[in-house]
Amino acid sequence: MAVGLEHFLVLSAVLFAIGLYGVLAKRNAVVILMSIEIMLTAVNIAMVAFSRYGQFITGQVFVIFIMVVAAAEVAVGLALIIAIYRSKKTVDSEKFDLMKW
Amino acid sequence: MGMDIAFWILAVVSVASALAVVLTRDLFRAALFLVLCFFTVAGIYATLSADFLAGAQVLIYVGAIGVFIIFAIMLTRDSRQGSPSGRLRLPALFIGFLFLATMIFALVNTDWNVVAEVPTESTTSAIAHAIFSEDGFVLAFEIAAALMLAAIIGAIVLVRDK
Amino acid sequence: MPNIAVWAIFLLPFLSFLIIGLILRPFFNNRPMLSAYTTIIAIAGSLILSIWALIAVNGAENHVLTDVSYQWLSIGDLVINIGITMDSLAAIMVVTVSTISLLVQIYSIGYMKGDGGFARYFAFMSLFTGSMLGLVMANNLLFLFLFWEGVGLCSYLLIGFWFHKPSAARAAMKAFLVTRIGDFGFLVAVIFLYVKTGTFDIGELHELALAGVLGGTTLTLAAIGIFSGAVGKSGQFPLHTWLPDAMEGPTPVSALIHAATMVTAGVYLIARMFPMIASSETAITVVAIIGGFTAIFAASMGLVATDIKRVLAFSTISQLGYMMLGMGAVGMGYASGAIDEHHAMALGVAVAIFHLFTHAFFKALLFLGSGSVSHATGTFDMRKMGGLRKIQPWTYATFLIGSLSLAGIWPLAGFWSKEGILHEANAYAPVLFWLAMITVFMTAFYMFRAVFLTFHGEYRGGEEGSHGHGLHESPKIIIIPLVILAVFAVIAGWLPVGDFLGADVHFSFFGALTSWLAWVSLIFGFAGILLAYAIYGRKLLSAESIGKSLGPIYTLLIRKYFIDELYERIFLMRFLVDGVFVVLGWIDAHIVDGAVNGVAMVTMTGGKVMRRLETGQLQVYGLAIFVGILAIVAFLFMFN
């Protein structure tokens, strides 16, 4: 069969699920961040696919914004990881329970 | 037909490299697989005739974010320990599969209003129009710029030595 | 003018109480005699007004001098009045009460000399007398109840006068509580009657009862309720247990309680309510049976008591039983139709009040005499007395007169009034009559047992260390009231009390000796005296050996039929305190409050468990987010 919208969407979903698994299952904060990027990318694919098959350009505009946000997020996220690493000497997410009172 | 073949190759590679990112224990390799993944995604954009985005993808993701991550890996010594999985591996796997199944079920069963004809001209000018025209996304664009600036300053503040 | 004078009869002692309580005690405490004089003047004033009232009532139309009511309270259809009446019954009572009280107060000056609570004592005595005077004059039941409880309060305060003695404090509490149980019935009856008839007024209630408007079960229940109040106050079986213990108060208080102000209130109440109670055959039969039974029951316990005041206390209970019996018998006669209504109503009141009247004098005399004895010996235990005849001749003489009067020996006061009751009992309640006859014998026996033990034989030492110096006759201030009372104990029976109350209960002076009844009772009386003389005077028979041969009965009597044990040990302590209250306490702490604390605990434990979920780990939260998303999606799938 010919490649259509569904194919891109399924690809997007698969990448998203892989990213999700990485976010939830990995212990290294950097890898978690990387997995988040995969998820964002997956979303971008879906956006672009809709844009392509739906004939509206807004999807692509949004992808640009997502890229901007992703870049900003990576910058801040990595800075945070480094800051935490300085104070805790680890980037193991299971050793952080800062959200518990 | 050529497009179809390209898609299949790119899709398989991107999924495989994404899997490698989350499965490999070596942090540095994971980063490299991530870069590979981003590259293939840029290719996917190209098959979707989004040439401008494909370029941006290569510049931003492959270039900037990839480098960032590799820097971060080098700055955090934990990289030696590699990238083990945590206690939540099985639940995460389960939830991930369930989520995937749900999404696929949903999108396969949805009737997408697809426009059949494929435009082939470059989208760059169309995007520029959408952003910079009279009632476009100028304000959002400016805000995005400001956000970037804030993120950069924030990152500097965070990593600066006390 | 007459109204004000009548009100003043009971308000004067109240005034005296207020003066002592608010002025003399706080500001002139260094001059205690002022309190005594205030009290005596007030009560003397009451006495003068009472005698005036008695004369005035005699001349008044229908023998009612005053009958006034003022509205005290009005809510919706509830109207409560306060009002007094001065009729022949009230007149006799006020005279009796104020006479006895006045003599007791005079006696108290000598008896209480030097006591730290002198002023307090006279304040309470004023209040006591005032309450009793108010009680006998009240014309409606609720107002009467006010004084009724006032009398109870004063008896509590005076029995517990020496509050530093644990036994006194205990006895006071017991007196109040036991009478309160009776008062409960009384109060319920009052409310019940009000709701059924719309009035608290005694006169109206009588009219309703006699007219038959108020009758049947309603009347019986109400009458029994009122009688339960009287049972409590007058120490009738089964609420008699407080009276012997009440001897813990100062002796003049006992005299007042027994002769005039407290226990007679019960008899008075039944007399006052007689037309109503007699209208219910069941109720009046109950009165007669309780009265007759109490008479012999209490007398039997008097046979063995060793404390002279307790002997007198049991005798009081027994004599009050007589009074109840007298009214009960007449009421039964009325119920059976043997006596017509008009005569019955007067007769029932007359026999009882006549006995109450004579009894007041000789019983006050006996108590004050026992006080005089104890003044010398420092004890009330007859086993430690003896031979006081020569040391205290006046006391002995007056005590002897009192005893003879109580034993019902012709021609002393007790004979006449007792004959009246026995006569009615013989006519209308023969079984109870024979019980009463046996009681006559017992009465004579225990009184002369007391006389012989106390005044005859050798002196047996008194209380160690109480009065170090030699025995002596009491001072004049004590002897004079005794002599006055002794005179009354002789002549009170010759006064036309019954006629005054509208019924002829008198026999002519010698004519009384022509009836077989008089002879039988005299023989019983003399038999009692002789037996006492044989055992305690001449010691022909040994009291110990008799006691031994009748071992179980003796024990039963000396332990007062174990009724105190039954009430206090078994019912109160075992059943209520150790049983019901513990169970209720457990329920309250563990079930009622436990439920409250349980809810709190479940909440807190729940919180602790839930808190465990909050690990603080990002990924767990992330997982939860996606579980939530899936749940929402599942929900949408299911319901769309």
Add this chain to the structure above:
Amino acid sequence: MEFPYLSAIIFLPVIGAIIIALLPGANPRRIKLTAALFTAVSFALSLALFAMFDRSIDGPQFVEQFSWIPAFNVQYFLGVDGLSLPLVLLTTFIGFLAVLISWKVDLRIKEYFAWLLLLEMGILGVFCSLDLILFFIFWEVELIPMYMLISIWGTGRKEYSAIKFVLYTLFGSAFMLAGILLLYLQAGTFDMIVLAGMGLDSILSSMMAGGIFFLIIVAYAIKLPIVPFHTWLPDAHTDAPTAVSVVLAGVLLKMGGYGMIRVSVSIFPETAERYALLFVVIAVIGVIYGAALTLRQTDLKKLIAYSSVSHMGFVLLGIFALSEVSMTGAVLQMVSHGVITGLLFAMVGLVYYKTHERSIPRLGGLVRQMPVIAVVFSIAGFAALGLPGTSGFAAEAITFVGSYGSTIVSGIEIYTILAITGVVFSAGYILWMLRRVFYGPPWDEYNGVPDADRLEKVYIFAFVAVIMLIGLYPVIFTNVIKMGIQPIVGMING
């Protein structure tokens, strides 16, 4: 416009509290005098109100009515009628005496008196409000000072007791709020006078009327308290400081009884009639159960606290006998119990202050050391056991006569008789307590313990005077109370 008497009475204590809080330095004497002054003026004003009250007309007087939150038709609506006026007077009276009773407090004086005055404000507000939202706000406001006063100045398990009191009351309040809002949604107003005149029983379905009725009454049932919602009471009373116990027993409990008459019975007379049997039975259980528990207490304060449970049973009986006489008796019983129990707690406070002992077995023979205290304690005790001539008897007798004669519930005669047995029980525990604490031989360890001083005599004799006044001449109050009760009873019968 008339002078706003009620606002003045309610908010004078607040002004006092603010001044105390702002007073520079911590001169205890100045703080106490300020508190005494403001409560005394408030008391004097309410006395004046009592004198000026027109005893011949129905309905609220001294009304102040302004729109407050127009969107929801909420008003600032104050007014007193025959039902609330005696309680206002009682509150200001006890409020003033509570200041005097607190004279010897020496911990964080400034805050203490400020909270005490705020407490008085809350209670006064409840009695004066005629708008349900205003009523509810005052109802809740009173909790905060109470919590502070118990948990900071209390004794024993004070935190536990304070939190228990607050949570228990809030629990009830939540239901009441739900009830009030439901009522608003059905009737469109929070105005109690309007609501009472609407005849909501017949307008609403019986399900709805019953639902609202029970939602609202839960709060009052907890406050009064009725069995089985009473367990906060012994804890709170026992652990509170003396003056707070006095206020708690004296007026706080009366908010419950007041609410039952003012809100539950006035607005839903027929529903109240329908469920009267239930409440009468609970009342009788409360009387006997409370009395039985009282008999086994060994802590002086606990004993008096439990006796309140028993006595509040009489109030409940009187209210739900739903006759004019019984309800008048119930209100009089609230006033009378306020004064008597207030005095009892004050006396316990004195005994405790002087001997540092509250356990009955460890006290004895105190009458020699403290004769005045013993006498006044005895008077209070006799008033509590309903001796004629004291307010206790007047109130109880009226309640009993009214209940016995009520025709609302079949068999109420039996219930009333059972309730009267409570009088015998109360004689038991009061006399037992007096005997154990005051009589018997004096104990050496209490030698030199002082009797009441002049200030203490002033306030205890003030209590005694009121007790005797009501006992001898209850008409002063019943004439006012019945003006408030008549319209309510009129609705039940009409």
